[in-house]
Amino acid sequence: MSKTNDRPKARTDTRGEETRRRLIEAGLDVFGLYSFEGATTRMLADRAGVNLAAIPYYFDGKEGLYRVVVEHVAAGIGERMLPAVERIDAVLANDELSHGQLLDLLHGLLERFAAMLIGSKEPEKWARIIIREQMQPTEAFDILYRSPMRLILDRCAVLVGRLLGRPADDPDILIRAFTLLGQILVFRMAREAALRTLGCHQFDDSHVAAIQAVVREQTERLFASDPGGGS
C-alpha cells in the first residue's frame, strides 16, 4: 500500500508547527475556562490531541504556553480593532474637525468595539483570559495592556478630549473614556447576569444591534451639548 505520509513538498517541519498551533488553540479554551492554575497540562494536551510532553518541549512548560496564548489574544484584538483605529488616526492627523466628524469617529470605534466584544465568537475565549488578568495581573498583563487596551483606550480618550476641548490625558477625560467603554464592556464582563436578565442563553446579532443602537444614541446625547449646533 502506498503510505500517505510521503513528505509534503512544502516543508518537513509541518508536524511540529501543527502541534504548536493546536496547543495554542487548546490554551485559549482551557486557560479561559479554568484559569492558569486551574488548567492542567493533561487537559491542554488532550484538547489539543497531542502528547503531554509536547508542552514542555515546545513552550518550555505550562507557563510558556500561557504567555504565547496571551500574545495570541493581544494580536487577535489588535487585528480586529485595527481598521477603526487606523481610520481614526488618519482623520485625526488632518486638521481641525467638526463636532460631527469627531462624533462619527467615536461612534465607529464604539460600534466596532461592541461588535468584537459581544458578537464575535473568538473573543468569548479571549475575554475570559483578559478578565482574569485584570483581577490578578501576571507578567502577561503587560502584553495585553500595552498593545490592545491602550490602542482602543487612547483613541477613545483623544476623541472625547477633542469633543470636550480638553487634553486627552486629563484624568476627567480618561474617566469619561472609561465610562464609554464600560457601557459596552459590561455586557461581556457581567455576561451571565445580562443574559439572565434579558432572558436568553446567548447574544445574537439582534442583541448586538440593540446594544449598539443604545450606545450610539447615548453617546450622541452625551456630546450633543454644543449649544444650538444641531446636525
Added chain:
Amino acid sequence: MSKTNDRPKARTDTRGEETRRRLIEAGLDVFGLYSFEGATTRMLADRAGVNLAAIPYYFDGKEGLYRVVVEHVAAGIGERMLPAVERIDAVLANDELSHGQLLDLLHGLLERFAAMLIGSKEPEKWARIIIREQMQPTEAFDILYRSPMRLILDRCAVLVGRLLGRPADDPDILIRAFTLLGQILVFRMAREAALRTLGCHQFDDSHVAAIQAVVREQTERLFASDPGGGS
C-alpha cells in the same frame, strides 16, 4: 492556678463559632485571590489560623466553605445597598413622580453603587468572587444573582423605564440600565487597566468623587431630554 477556660457564661460553643468566622474571612481573601480551584485548604487554614481539618469538620469540605463565603458576599452587598434601595421603593410606591424626583433616585442609586464598588475596602474581595462567578457560574451564582444583583438592577431598570415612559421589562430599558451600571462597573472589572491609565496604584476618595461626578453629569445628560422641562 485557675484555668482560663472556665466556661464563659454565655455559650460553650464560642470557640467553634470563632473558627467558623475566621474561615469565612479567610475564604473571602483566598477564594477571591486564587479562585475556587486555585485556593488550597492549606492556604485557607493558614490564613484563618485554624487547623486544616476544621474545614471538612465545619463546612463539609472546601466546597461547602465556598458556598457560605458566597452567601456572605451576597449578604454584604445587600446590606450596603439596602438604604438606597428601600428609599427608592418607598418613593416609587407613592404616585406619579416628577422627572427630577426620578432622576434624584437614580443619582442616589448610582452614587451608592459607585461608593460601594470602587471606594470601600471589603468589596475589593467580593468583586473578585463575583467576577469569577460571572465567567464560570457555579451553583453559587444563583445566590449572587437572585439577591444582590437583581436588587440593584431591577431598581435601575424601573427608574430608567419611568424616566423614558416605558415598562421596566422592555429589553431596550434593560440594556440602558445595564449600560448605566457598566459605566461604574468598568472601574472595578477593568480595575488594573484603569489604575494604570490614571497612573495610580489604588483608588482613593478623590477618584471615587471624580467618577461619581462624571456619572452624575452623564446621567443627567442622558435623561435631560424632556423638551423644555428644566429643573
Added chain:
DNA sequence: GTCTATAGTCGGATAGAC
C-alpha cells in the same frame, strides 16, 4: 473541639524508547 499523621489522588516535568 482540635490536632498530627497518613492515605489516596492528581499535578507538572522528565528520561529514554521509537
Added chain:
DNA sequence: GTCTATCCGACTATAGAC
C-alpha cells in the same frame, strides 16, 4: 518529533490521639 513510563511534589480528606 512523538510517545510511554515514571518521579516527585502538592493536594483533599480522613483516622485516631489528645
